[in-house]
Amino acid sequence: MPNPIFSSLPMTIFEEMSGLARTLGAVNLGQGFPDDPGPEAIRAKAADAVLNGYNQYPPMAGLPELRAAVAGHYARTQGLDLDPMSEVTITSGATEALAAAFLGLIEPGDEVIVFQPLYDSYLPVIRLAGGVPKLISLQPPGWRFDRAMLDAAFTEKTRFVVLNNPNNPAGTVLPDEDLTLLAELCVAHDVIAICDEVWEQVVFGNARHRPLIAFPRMRERCVKIGSAGKMFGLTGWKVGFLCAAQELTHSLSRAHQFLTFTTPPNLQSAVAWGLENAGDWFSTMPRGLERSRDRLSEGLRREGFSVLSSQGTYFLNLDLAASGIEAPDRDFCLRAVKEAGVAAIPVSALYEEDPVTNIVRLCFSKRDETLDAGIERLARARELVRRV
Numbered sequence: 001m002p003n004p005i006f007s008s009l010p011m012t013i014f015e016e017m018s019g020l021a022r023t024l025g026a027v028n029l030g031q032g033f034p035d036d037p038g039p040e041a042i043r044a045k046a047a048d049a050v051l052n053g054y055n056q057y058p059p060m061a062g063l064p065e066l067r068a069a070v071a072g073h074y075a076r077t078q079g080l081d082l083d084p085m086s087e088v089t090i091t092s093g094a095t096e097a098l099a100a101a102f103l104g105l106i107e108p109g110d111e112v113i114v115f116q117p118l119y120d121s122y123l124p125v126i127r128l129a130g131g132v133p134k135l136i137s138l139q140p141p142g143w144r145f146d147r148a149m150l151d152a153a154f155t156e157k158t159r160f161v162v163l164n165n166p167n168n169p170a171g172t173v174l175p176d177e178d179l180t181l182l183a184e185l186c187v188a189h190d191v192i193a194i195c196d197e198v199w200e201q202v203v204f205g206n207a208r209h210r211p212l213i214a215f216p217r218m219r220e221r222c223v224k225i226g227s228a229g230k231m232f233g234l235t236g237w238k239v240g241f242l243c244a245a246q247e248l249t250h251s252l253s254r255a256h257q258f259l260t261f262t263t264p265p266n267l268q269s270a271v272a273w274g275l276e277n278a279g280d281w282f283s284t285m286p287r288g289l290e291r292s293r294d295r296l297s298e299g300l301r302r303e304g305f306s307v308l309s310s311q312g313t314y315f316l317n318l319d320l321a322a323s324g325i326e327a328p329d330r331d332f333c334l335r336a337v338k339e340a341g342v343a344a345i346p347v348s349a350l351y352e353e354d355p356v357t358n359i360v361r362l363c364f365s366k367r368d369e370t371l372d373a374g375i376e377r378l379a380r381a382r383e384l385v386r387r388v
Contacts, residue, residue, distance in 0.1 A: 062090025093238030104255030171310030
């Protein structure tokens with residue numbers, strides 16, 4: 001019999017909406033990938049490496065030059081002191097890094113705190129490892145947790161907490177006071193934090209990302225996960241980073257070796273070059289995305305939509321109810337893609353229980369003409385729904 005953890009799962013909302021967009025020729029503001037092809041110099045390095053470099057199995061834990069480049073990048077940008085050979089593992093994307101963390105660390109019966117809305121790979125793999133998810137529901141517009149929420153979730157069986165910061169789909173960057181509170185509870189309950197920080201370089205304005213691993217007494221109890229795909233807008237490359245203390249890294253790398261074993265060497269070498277030669281990329285890239293965010297949000301507000309704040313990631317959210325739309329988010333998104341030609345993501349799909357049903361996520365890492373077409377079509381969808 002098929003494993004019920006996976007056989008009972010529906011198609012992901014991202015594939016469903018992107019599939020409809022492809023079939024119907026719709027503007028795709030749903031799945032989070034840029035229109036831009038990514039930095040040309042890094043792509044050229046990957047092409048040269050595949051033609052003139054080494055194309056056999058690289059070391060399981062990653063090319064030494066990439067592991068060193070990852071450690072160097074985090075030292076420069078976040079003040080972290082990581083040993084590249086014992087505390088950094090290169091994975092085939094951040095989703096594989098998450099799977100390695102869950103499968104390598106969780107034991108049957110361990111309780112794992114997870115915040116909703118959530119990345120949809122978390123729960124099935126946690127359950128595959130034998131973990132028991134304990135869900136905390138975050139609510140718009142702030143999407144924040146407080147001490148009462150954490151105190152209610154942490155128990156004597158809690159072994160892990162999964163934190164996505166900056167947060168997809170909320171577009172929030174947690175302030176220090178929230179991170180300090182979570183670190184306090186992790187230390188008090190002897191809990192390991194698995195930190196999905198793939199959007200760490202995509203932060204806007206005065207917001208500042210701080211990794212949980214940098215907080216007092218968290219160095220030995222954090223798994224930090226990063227993504228070259230998000231850093232450089234090369235989402236199809238699937239090059240991820242697992243960073244943790246040596247004791248944790250031993251188990252993480254053992255899980256990684258039996259998931260994908262390794263990652264294409266040409267992409268690894270190109271990412272290593274990119275991290276060491278980024279120039280002003282990590283300041284200019286967020287500014288460009290911030291302009292796109294503002295273009296989309298201002299256009300939608302002109303059309304009468306209520307737009308929530310976005311401090312980071314590729315995403316912003318619409319509040320349907322505050323926009324005068326009574327339809328649930330999934331109904332609105334299906335009508336929008338089928339009748340108005342624009343794909344979006346209903347945030348209710350990213351909850352397992354007690355979903356928020358009035359929020360729609362949009363991706364703004366697109367060309368101006370794509371954003372403008374999306375605004376026009378979302379306005380059309382709004383009128384279609386309101387006429388019912």
